[in-house]
Amino acid sequence: MSKAPRRPPQLRGRVFRGSVAVSRGLLTRNDLRSSAWRPLFRDVYADAKVSITHVVRCTAVGRWLIPPEAAIAGRAAAGLYGCGTPTASDPVDVLIPRDARIGPATGLRVHHGEIDPDDILERAGVRVTSPARTCWDLARWLDVIEAVVVIDAILARRLTTVSALREYALNRAGRRGWRSLLRAVDLADAGAESPQESRTRVRLVLAGLPRPETQWIVAERGRFVARLDLAWPQFKVAVEYDGLWHDDPEQFHRDRRRLNRLLGGDWIVLHVTGKRLRDDFDGFLAEVRAALRARSRSSW
Incomplete structure (x- = not known):
C-alpha cells in the first residue's frame, strides 16, 4: 500500500513558499512533488484542496514574486476590483518600476514603467494599481475595444468616473498613452452590462x-x-445582444415578449449574437445602418 502524502496542519488550506516550508522542517523537496501540493509559480505552492482562482494567484504574486514598489496591474488589477472574469490560468499582469528587475516566472506578464505615488493602492494585503492607473494601463496595453470593455466595468462599479479619468489623462499629457486613455474614455459607458454589449x-x-x-x-x-x-x-432603432443569459428559458421568453410589443409599435429591434459579431460583423453593421437610414435622412 502506498504511503499517504504528508500534509502538515500548518499548511492545510494554505498557499506558501516551498523553500520556507522545507527550511522549517514541515516538508521535504520530495514531499512538494506529491499530489498533496500544487505548484503555482516558482517556489510557490498551494494545498491541492484549495480552489485556485485568479485572485489566489494574484495574491501569491503580490506577496512573494514582485518587489515592494511593484503592483498587480492591468486586467489582473481589474479582476481584483471585481471587474472582468479572468480565469485561473490567465497571466497575471504586474507593473514594475523601470529600474527594477524580477526573475523569470511563468504565468506573469511583466510591464515596466514610471509609477506615481498615487498610482498604487493596497487591496486585501496586495499592492494593486489604482482604478485610474489601471484604466491608463489598459488603454496602453490593449486595443481600444478591449480596453473599453474593462473600463466600462470599472465605471459601472463606480470605482472612478469619466471626468476623473479625463483629468488623470490630461495631467499626464505628453506621457506615453495619455491620448489612448482619452480616446478609450470618450468611448466608455458605465451603462454597459456585459463585455459583449461593450464590444x-x-x-x-x-x-x-x-x-x-x-x-x-x-x-x-x-x-x-x-x-x-x-x-x-430619436429613430426608434435598438440592438439587443443575445447572450448566455438565454440559458434561462423563462427570462428569454419574457424579454422576447416585451420586444415583440415594441415590434408591434414603431421600434425596429435588431438582435446580434457572439457568433454574428465574430463571423459577420460587417453584415450586422449593414443591417443597423440600413435601419438608421430608414428612420433618418443621414447617409451613415
Missing part, C-alpha cells in the same frame, strides 16, 4: 454610427415595456 457598442461607433444610449427604458403611458441594451431613441 457591440464600440464597434458600431468606430464604424461611424452615432453613439447609442445604453439600457434605454421604453414606457407606454407611464408603464414599463422594455429595457433595451443599445438604442437610438
Whole structure:
C-alpha cells in the first residue's frame, strides 16, 4: 500500500513558499512533488484542496514574486476590483518600476514603467494599481475595444468616473498613452452590462454610427415595456445582444415578449449574437445602418 502524502496542519488550506516550508522542517523537496501540493509559480505552492482562482494567484504574486514598489496591474488589477472574469490560468499582469528587475516566472506578464505615488493602492494585503492607473494601463496595453470593455466595468462599479479619468489623462499629457486613455474614455459607458454589449457598442461607433444610449427604458403611458441594451431613441432603432443569459428559458421568453410589443409599435429591434459579431460583423453593421437610414435622412 502506498504511503499517504504528508500534509502538515500548518499548511492545510494554505498557499506558501516551498523553500520556507522545507527550511522549517514541515516538508521535504520530495514531499512538494506529491499530489498533496500544487505548484503555482516558482517556489510557490498551494494545498491541492484549495480552489485556485485568479485572485489566489494574484495574491501569491503580490506577496512573494514582485518587489515592494511593484503592483498587480492591468486586467489582473481589474479582476481584483471585481471587474472582468479572468480565469485561473490567465497571466497575471504586474507593473514594475523601470529600474527594477524580477526573475523569470511563468504565468506573469511583466510591464515596466514610471509609477506615481498615487498610482498604487493596497487591496486585501496586495499592492494593486489604482482604478485610474489601471484604466491608463489598459488603454496602453490593449486595443481600444478591449480596453473599453474593462473600463466600462470599472465605471459601472463606480470605482472612478469619466471626468476623473479625463483629468488623470490630461495631467499626464505628453506621457506615453495619455491620448489612448482619452480616446478609450470618450468611448466608455458605465451603462454597459456585459463585455459583449461593450464590444457591440464600440464597434458600431468606430464604424461611424452615432453613439447609442445604453439600457434605454421604453414606457407606454407611464408603464414599463422594455429595457433595451443599445438604442437610438430619436429613430426608434435598438440592438439587443443575445447572450448566455438565454440559458434561462423563462427570462428569454419574457424579454422576447416585451420586444415583440415594441415590434408591434414603431421600434425596429435588431438582435446580434457572439457568433454574428465574430463571423459577420460587417453584415450586422449593414443591417443597423440600413435601419438608421430608414428612420433618418443621414447617409451613415
